[in-house]
Amino acid sequence: MLSVRDLGVAFGSVQPLSGVSFTVSPGETLGIVGESGSGKSLTAMSVMGLLPLIGGRITGGTVEFDGADVTKLPERAYRKLRGGKIGLITQNPMTSLDPLQKIGPQVDDVAKLHMGMTGAEARARTVEILGTLRIPEPALICDRYPHQMSGGMKQRIVIAMALAADPDVLIADEPTTALDVTVQAQIIRLLDDLVKERNLALVLITHDMSVVAQTCDKIVVMYAGRAVEHGPVEAIFDRPRHPYTQALIACIPRGLDDATRLTGIEGTVPTVLNYPKGCPFHPRCPRAEAICAVEPPEFSVEGDSAAACHFAEVAHVQPA
Amino acid sequence: MRYSTKTRLLTGSAIVAAGCLFSADAIAQNVTIGMSASELGATAYNPVAASNLNTATSLIFDRLVEQDADQSYHPHLATGWEETPDGLAWTFTLLDGVTFHDDTPFNAAAVQSWIASYAGTENEYLVEAIESVDVVDDLTVRFNMKRPEPNLLYNLASAFMGIPSPTAYAELGTDFGVTSAAGTGPYALQRFEIGLQTVLVRNDDYTWGSDLSENTGPGHVETFTFREIPDQSTAFLELQTGGIDLLLGVPTDFLPILKAEANIQIIQMPGTGISYMPINVTAPPFDDILVREATTMAIDQDSIVAAVYGGVGAPARNFLISSLPEANVDEALNVTYDPARAGELLDQAGWTMGDDGVREKDGEPLAVDLFTANSTEFTRLTQVVQAQLAAIGMDAAITVFDSSTIRDEYKRNAHQLAVRGYDWNNSDILDWFFSGNRLGYPNVSMWEDEEGQRLNDVAMTESATAAERIANFTAYHEYVLSQHLFVPIYQPTQNIAFNSEKITVPDPVRGSRFRQQSFMDIQVAQ
């Protein structure tokens, strides 16, 4: 359905993203995880063809949708895909809607644009979708302005917009980060249900390993603009082979005690301007050796999963 | 059928042609005049009550008599006049068939009520010597005088004695000359936008022009637009670029440039005023007559005429324009440039030269204030005066005020020196500026002197004949000069420039000023 291969992105001479590959099929949820700054959102923007908006461009690799490479698609044709075949859910529902316009028209747009509906038809559809997303009194909501609604409600509207044209793929970029915990769970459950009900392919971008564990079928772990490990979610969680993945899993809170969440990984994510040579993770890696600072590691494949670590073969032996 | 069609066609084209001609004429027949800086700001075309009148007034109203450049008097609405030997009665015969713009007749009764209307106004002094006016018959009036007034004809010829329609004057009250006006003049007031422009339209019934004009019938030009342009240099640019056709009062320093322009012609007429520097006799150090005398010698009139005014105009040596007989004073009293003598006088007064070029007395520097008004051409002259005062060791600090504030400063007696000017071609200006009754303003010199007041009273009220009046005013003038109350600087010329591609202007210009009689002869050039 959606297949990304060896994607590379550049802003001017800076290359913040390279060698990212993944595939999602209908009814499947792919999780892309990593700390902020690891290039997750950039991946989403690339797939949506929105890189020019922020001044970037694709330098290599392909993004295949239904078997056709869309990276070379002219803007006009890409627009049909956006919102029509691929829906996007962005990070911050508070700022994702145009504050000057009512909710209704903002959602109506999508059906009008991609399904050729008239105003009234589109509104009917909007009301219907809002209803399926368990939004109370959807007809009334259409006449509200974004600032009159809660964050969770707004995120549902954003999801409604993404779903309005019945897309095949949904990309959700940190859909719950800005929401409070109970609402987070609701939204995640909602997305999960949608994948099942509508046979959607969902790309869920998050930094939260526990969300991934709950909802995803497959997982791509990203670090410093590269995929460092990917595979089925059970395999990765059972036997994480990349030290970074191990560290991420180690950070998952084991209870309701929020304090444990704070046990993070030492050091900071490198910025685009100072990506380390060799393995990008080596300055923070507990296991780094001389070679790691010199040579970028190849993927070492094991079953359906692969990890880019010089010591991937032995890594999973270590206790998590 | 055919014939009539042809005629119609012909008539039609004739109408079209006439229409074109007419519209071309209509455009050409408006002549735009730029007023001179000294006559800006008139608030009403009301000769009786206004204290400030501009040139357009002279086109709306006629006067009984007109004065020519040679000071001779010519009949206008009065065809003749006679003074009794004792000077206590004047009889005027009036022109027949004259009507005001409001179609009321001009006659003896109109003159009678007009003279009466001066009572209580700013201009009352003009008729102050007239006891009463008798209507002898419809076209004859007699002025019964309180005392002989040799200056009566001068007053009658002044702009302030234009004759308004008594009917309109009574009807309009304070609106007279503001919303509309009615006189007997060759042009009628069409529109008056205060501070901006005045549009005058030709009086087609006019047949009574004075003999100072070639044309005694209706004016050649259909409408005159008088524009008030506050900045003289802007007015100058307007003339150059065709925005106005004639500029009254061209600043002298622009003359050389205008002379170089092919399409601009310049008329120079003798001036009717002087620029001078009054000295406040009550403000130290000028309470010392030696300092005042030294100051009068510090100003180099000749070099000012040469350098500031490009040789146009004349140096002023005393308070009156040189065409007035009262200006012929004892030569020793005339003011001349003599910096050496000025230095000696200052030394004598105790002001000795300090190291920095400023004189000192008892440790006090000779620092004075020099005021001027910003709305005039005087800021330039003032700066030259400042430099010349510096040369005798007097440090003058200039302050430029707006005209209203500077008057307040005079009244507050806050001034020492000032640069200013007046425009008046009669010796009674001495009374205006030096009478002890008007301290502060207009007596900027703050001079109050018993002998002076006596000489003033004699000159103003006790002259029986013209000759006596001249002698009396000359004596008063000489006494004023002996007290060193001011420094005369410059006698400007009246410079009128016009666009010769647009209009023709009579040459030579008659009359003492460029006004009605000259406008009558202006024609639009072919």
Added chain:
Amino acid sequence: MAVRSLDAFARMSIGRAFSSGVGLVAGGFLVLLVLVALLAPWIAPFDYAAQNLMNANAAPAWPHLLGTDEFGRDVLSRVIHGARTSLSVSATAIAISMTAGMALGAAAGYFGGFFERAVMTVVDLTWSFPDILIALIFVAIIGPGLTSTTFAIAIAYLAQFTRLTRAQIVRLKRETFIEATINLGAKPTHILLRHLMPNAIAPVIVVGMLAIGDGIVLEATLGFFGLGAQPPTPSWGAMMSSGTAQLFLSPWVIIFPGVAVAVTVIAVNLFGDELIRALDIRDRLRGA
């Protein structure tokens, strides 16, 4: 980047503003200009007041590089001395305006209530009037001259500083460290002077820097109206007040002082922009 003290402000921002190309050029020009103004009597080739009526309105040529004016005075010398007048009037005016505005704004922002409302009503009122109008009215009240021009400019920009300071103080008052200090029972003057002002001052100073440019223009305009520097003291505006005819007779008398004003104000603006960038306070300037 939070600026915690005036020292830090000075150290970091000025240096950083100079470090960009534009900042260096603009800042360098301003430093040069201040030097010229300070050293005017030694730099100017002629006495600015020396008249030579025989050489009036001379076109630019040696030895009068920028020509002479209607009195034969050297235009270059007058432009140089004019820098002195224009800069000092503007800087003094803005300093007064800034000090008064900070005091008013801080008091209004800190104490709030009726006092704040009263101050801000008047301030908003003057703020929405054109600066030239306020200055003209003020000069009409106290008379022409450099002193009154200085105060007129100070009054014209008072509103701007008051608003800005108040906005900063109101914002800072909500911050936790200030709230903590207030809760600890510190005296208002202590809080204002020790905690609030040092944090509020950076944007005010930058706006003040920019306002010097506006002040120069306003001084020039008042001078042009003949209300500023009285002759023969040269100021850039007063030099241009001799009227439109000079455009024809001797355009250099009008053009050069105008260029001086324009270039200076542009430099002030460019440098000010660099300061804003260096301090990263653009957002804090918006609110006011």
Added chain:
Amino acid sequence: MILRYTFFRMLMLIPVSFSISVVIFMIVYLLPGDPIDNLLRVGSSPEDRAKLVAQYGLDRNLVVQYFVWIGNMFQGEFGQAIVLRRPVADLVAQNLPYSLTLGGLAFLFSSTVGMTLGTISAIVRHPVLDRMMRAFILLGSTVPGFWLALLLILLFSVKLGWFPVSGAGGWQSLVLPVLTIGFGGVALVARVTRVALMDARREDFVTLLHAKGLSSGTILFRHLMPHALLPVVTILALRIGWILGGAVTVEFVFGRPGLGSLLIRALGQRDYPVVQACLLMLALAVMLGTLIGDIAQAAMDPRVREKKS
């Protein structure tokens, strides 16, 4: 909603107008000099003076004078000009059309051209164009108005002879004044539009608009422009009073009539009623401007509507 907002917003004008009127009334009493002195005939007696003072009501207590004055103003009775000796209303009526024409045209010019330039410079990202735009904006906001006016006269009137040097006759005389005022205005509006558009473009919701598949044009006109207009409308509204009052310099250079020049003239002559009327008109324009700006904001932005009403 918007009516409610307008109503409350107008209620707020009452205390503001009151303070404005007091300030304007007081300014006149701070002015040195006395119009009565201008009126008095030279050599008049103190009795004449007292009579005139009484005639103009200047002998009454200040508070009484204020209420008499404000009462008259409410009835549109501006009184009689002391020096110009005619109804102040006539003077205002004579000058106001000139101010409104000049101000209106300058306003139109600066808003349309400014917004167009600002929009172009925000969407066309060409380095040369960008630099030119920035230079223009810088010049427009720094060059003194009177100097620009002089240069325009030098070029277009003296050298080229296209437009008249001064005065107020016909459309030709409006071109240079409108350009002079407009230049600064265009720069200001262009700058605000440009910044606002670029800010709006960075908003999160714009990504989502693109993700919906909307075209850039639709996004610009339906979504970005309304956002950019918010600050632009505020600035434009503030400029109404600014243009009317700030035109005084331009009126002076071009010798045009108008409220500004009437005010300057009246200030010079200490013609109290005229000064008061002019200031009041200008204050009214400023208040109207901010009122219109606020209402326009509220009409465009639902958040403002709710916060303030």
